[in-house]
Amino acid sequence: MKGLVCLLLLLETFVCVVQHQVDGGLNENEISQQLRSEDGRQNPPQTDTLRDEASTDSQQTCEPSFPDIYAALRELTATVTEQKVNIRNLETQLRDEMNKKNDEISNLTLGQVELRKENRDREIAFSAALVQSGGRNYIGPFTTGITLTYRNVFTNIGNAYNPVTGVFTAPLKGAYMFRVSVFGIGPTAATADIYKNEERVVVARAYQPEQGLNSSNGVVLILEVGDVVYVRLSSGFRISDDQYNRNTFSGFLLFPLR
Structure with missing residues (x-):
């Protein structure tokens, strides 16, 4: 009998303690948020971390590519300009050679005309x-x-x-x-x-x-x-x-x- 009384006293004491925690402490939602906050501090969200890392990697990947494209464009422009200069020089050289050939042909034609005239004079x-x-x-x-x-x-x-x-x-x-x-x-x-x-x-x-x-x-x-x-x-x-x-x-x- 004495043992039963002691067990009842212990149960009452436990109920009182729990009631005190509920009435004077945190409600259930706050307790849940607190638990999540504690869990977040201990284990940060993996999604945000991965997103930040992907953004960082993308910046690291894209940022160096733009200077490379600009350098390639500058090199291509320089090559095209050089080729234009070479083409102009070649055109000038060909024009000079054509003029020289035309002069030679004209001189040859004049020479032939003079030779024909001279031959006619000799006939x-x-x-x-x-x-x-x-x-x-x-x-x-x-x-x-x-x-x-x-x-x-x-x-x-x-x-x-x-x-x-x-x-x-x-x-x-x-x-x-x-x-x-x-x-x-x-x-x-x-x-x-x-x-x-x-x-x-x-x-x-x-x-x-x-x-x-x-x-x-x-x-x-x-x-x-x-x-x-x-x-x-x-x-x-x-x-x-x-x-x-x-x-x-x-x-x-x-x-x-x-």
Whole structure:
């Protein structure tokens, strides 16, 4: 019995203590918040910590990348600028070379034109006979010598020979070749003399009592510009010609001289 009384007393005492804690102390919510606060101080929230760490890592990762991009852009810009300069220099070099080539082509073209003109100036040749058509014609004899006019022109390149006067005029200084052929009927002798300016140079002459007379001669002359060459029939001589062109006068430039 005594033991039962003691147990009841202990239960009453415990109830009183608990009631005192409830009435004068913290309520249940405050106790819970306090417990959570204590737990938070001992173990900080993992979510915020991870978020902060991720933000820090992101900043550490992103911040260095921007300078790297700027440096790459600056390097690329410098490379492009350098390439532009190189391209401009190359264009200038190509333009200079093209202008040089064009000048060379122009000079070559001018040289070719001058060479053609010079070659045309060197194209000098003529050949002519006394009569143009008809039967036998006699020229001479005369009491004085005459200049023969070879009117039947076969060739007159350069137009240095005048068929009206029978005179060849040198258009440029050079060495020229001249030939003359003569034909006549005996017994009168036939002759033809090549003259340079007023000087007789060579003579072609033939004589026999009857029938045809033939002779020819030639000479190379150094002529200055304006020198003249022609053929004369001396006094007392006679020549004859027909459609076969037996009397001819020819000449051509061998080569020019400086």
